[in-house]
Amino acid sequence: MSTPYDIPDAPEVLDRREGPYGEVVLRRHGGLLQIIANGCFLMDTSDGRSERRLVDAALAELDAADRRAGEEPRPAPHVLIGGLGVGFSLAHAAADRRWGRITVVEREPAVIDWHRTGPLGTLSAEALADPRTEIVEADLITYVHETYATFDALCLDIDNGPDWTVTEDNEGLYSPAGLAACARALRPRGVLAVWSAQPSADFEETLWNAGFRQVRTEEIPVARGVPDVVHLGVRPG
Template identity: 40%
Template sequence: MGGVEPEVEYVEVARAESERGELVLRERRPVDGGPSALELRANGVFVMDTLEVSTERAMAQTALALVEDPRAVVVGGLGLGFTMHEVLADSRVEKVAVVEIEPAIVDWMRTGQVPHGPALLADERVTVVEADVAVALQEGRDATYDLVLLDVDNGPGYLVHATNAALYEAPALTHARRVLRPGGALVVWSAAPSPELEAALGEVFGAVEAQRHDVTLQEREEEYWLYVARA
């Protein structure tokens, strides 16, 4: 039998509108006094929170283990900063380009509405690029990075914005491969298996590995997937 979900209240921390719709940062407070968490939602869709961050960390750890010398890393999607945090924890990393399309998310991190944000963005290795990551990859220089991590949506089957679909198709993935140095790797996060993404990665990279990760999210057992391709 499933357990009873705890009663919670929500307190809005920040709200913003862009051409892509509405972003809301809110605090989730269990009425019974359990741990609170910040939660990011886009157009009413849950994106991530500060309580269950194991998949963000697993994504970074998996990627960093793939490359012997991951000096330069692209993180597609700033979110609440946990993927970037894990990348920065690796002393081999010398440069991290974080690409985020929503200026409000960058502002919330910089101003401390996400409390750990200012310290993360103050790291001298970090460059924040406010852009569509697909465009940024297209404009990037050849063989510049050792790792590209794409954590932009809840995966190609659960897009935050419909226009993001192109990021998971062969042309954009080809740009990602082009900016990777020989031996580099691309890692893509997905909330569910995606045969279409696996096929597109196979077309561009020749081989791809799908890794399942089991997590507990707001009292529910969930599974997430990492798609790994090597240059």
């Protein structure tokens, strides 16, 4: 029986597009689907446990923050997922009835199309049909700076981490100004959760300096290689 790791030598390109931020490619490599941006491997469908943990860790930290304040965990929290990717985080959030509204911000129209009408729909079709789900085609950095909406949790996964961005413009998200915009988009005691392929002590310090509290980094073992991490911080309330 074949497995997702029975990978042939050459990947098959399913779609290649010139998007607003450069080239994006969807490939099939054995049993895996892969997203490549400007020649940089972003993600594939091999695992997904850390992308799912991004959502779970945010909800657990949100409940803990409410309890520390002497409050009951808030009902139906609104989560913003930054980056649709292959859909692991969205599908996992939609499978959890604790979440209220689920807003996904994705800047690449091709990625949205690959979910709505393409091969990635096998992972996300049910979540996309969920009435709680809203897909917003926008640059995440611009969105958090300009939105008037507020959220209970921001689950961000648009790069390989704060120290390994897909485009130079993304560095602004992890800067003091970018984190201040994230804090403004959060309700009191709201949680910022940032996925990364590796820990960043500098980013932890930046979170503290931006006013976030309960800052910590959670490691998530993956099937192969070094653990992924989720950086967490709570907006005071």
